Amino acid sequence: MAATPEAKAQSGERISEAEHAVMEVLWEEAPLSAQDVCAKVCAARGWSLPTVKTLLARLVTKQALSTTRDGKRFLYSPAMARSDYVGTESRRLVDRLFGGRAAPLFAQLAQAEALTDTDIAEIEALLKELKS
Template sequence: MGQRKQSPGDRISEAEHAVMEALWTESPLSAAEVCERVCADNDWSIPTVKTLLGRLVAKRVIGTEPQGRKFLYHPLIERSDYVGGESRRLVDRLFGGRAAPLFAHLAENEALTDSDLEEIEALLKEMRK
């Protein structure tokens, strides 16, 4: 029990996740710079971004460093850790922790493109060794 992997902190909400993506793509960024890359897409205004950044800091998933007199924000957790955690949560909750049924489901619903199939096949071959 215990062994929280998703970093020290709480869960990241969906809106917060959009901010994280911006910071994972490029960091450190100021609040204004974050807004430049997410506000339009989500129809947010600056105050909203500031709130989200504040909450992420409170949750200890991003950190701040003073740049001159302002702050720059940067992630404290790896994107792959977050993504892994969320994936695992879904697989656990919906597929009893087994990935094959998920795969089957995606396949069934044509959620897999041909290139997906090829890539996965390649990966499989890779792991076979």
């Protein structure tokens, strides 16, 4: 698949844990209003609507979300691809804990028995593709 031209991670602004939960909702479906987002996470995390509004505002500041007006309110959409976020986070972990090498991470997961049979099968398939 062709890499998007702006493969660069958006500004250095880090996305926090709570903010990430909001991003996940919007990656799944967008655009959404603040209330829509709350309906999807407030129960699970025990948040109130004001909390979600704060997180949304911070994410807009960090340029992780963009907004469109819809009458009185805003609709929020991701301004960065989930794959970019996931990529930089994964890379960060691999760099920090495994000296930038992916194989030791894989070994770690294997040893921790965190690999299901399905995982193994899928990874095998991926390997085959990579070599072709």
